[in-house]
Amino acid sequence: MADESSYKTKKVITIGIVSELTGLSVRQIRYYEERKLIFPDRTERGSRKYSFEDVERLMDIAAKREEGVQTHEIRQDYLRELRKEEYRKVRQTMLRGQINAQFGIRKEK
């Protein structure tokens, strides 16, 4: 479990390359950050750094924008998704707890 698993989430891509990758203008990418749709890291001197995951999210945003969805709605939908995801996880964890209670607890590796 080194950094092998984090190619997708490690923030190492500069905004210019993200622009090429997504087809969005640098201005647009910065604006979506201002609207809290995307959260890049920063280098020591303040340049933005994105992950592949961010790039995918931006492509998602671009698709929704083309459908005319406003940034405000995109953010709302995103937050709902996150909450749903969170709920799913909690439910799974609780379910697992019940199973353990019924059939005895086995350590998970």
Added chain:
Amino acid sequence: MADESSYKTKKVITIGIVSELTGLSVRQIRYYEERKLIFPDRTERGSRKYSFEDVERLMDIAAKREEGVQTHEIRQDYLRELRKEEYRKVRQTMLRGQINAQFGIRKEK
């Protein structure tokens, strides 16, 4: 089989960030390219772009350099590894062919 699988090999990281990631100086990274140890892509206007795989390779190179191994030897060893890998693949392919010949050919999905 979209670009999902290529986070590791897609060349999107600029030399400055590679420098931070590897601890090597920009000068060293460029030099290793000159010595044919590493092969970055270029942006339209000529800036180098590296993949996570390249970053790992550079960390490997750095380790060998610290042991005093010369760039020339590192390249030689690398070529040998590639050849060995190539041989392994060919051998596997041939073995599979024999099995198919004996037990009938099943399509692989």
Added chain:
DNA sequence: CGTGTAAGGAATTCTGACACG
């Protein structure tokens, strides 16, 4: 051989702002 550095230029990135709508 491997790496640092100064040199000059080109391209990048940053922020805050004005423009249009």
Added chain:
DNA sequence: CGTGTAAGGAATTCTGACACG
């Protein structure tokens, strides 16, 4: 609201070269 653009400055990157060793 979403995006373009000009502005000014700072940091990045590039190449070829000299230095040291």
